[in-house]
Amino acid sequence: MKNKLKEIRKSLNMTGVELAKKVGVSHSLIYMIEGGYRNPSMKLAKKIAKTLGKSLDEIFFDDICHETLLKSNETA
Template sequence: MKNLKLKSARALSDMSQEQLAEAVGVTRQTIGMIEAGKFNPSLQLCIAICKTLGKTLDELFWEV
């Protein structure tokens, strides 16, 4: 399932996939795969993404 919440939060923060990837220490392809729902990130990576975007785990990664 696509992670549109992550994509939206990244866009609202005015960050490209490449900028977010650099900030959390992964490749742009990794961010693209997470957004496309083709990669399940580690909890450590989820937390790093949340901190960078100023969001909680619930806001970006938990299904409602």
């Protein structure tokens, strides 16, 4: 899953290790999520978003995905 986790985390001057400690997972899991190799559970995604002060959409949904969802809702 493409995401903006790394970009947002870095903009807050936070390391992957720091984020991992705050949400209670290993730093390797954070790096795997950032790289698109693993998808977080909904529970973990919510913890990450809350810790970073962002919405799930801001972190885990890209603009193209968001636009596609909006268009499909308009035609439904």
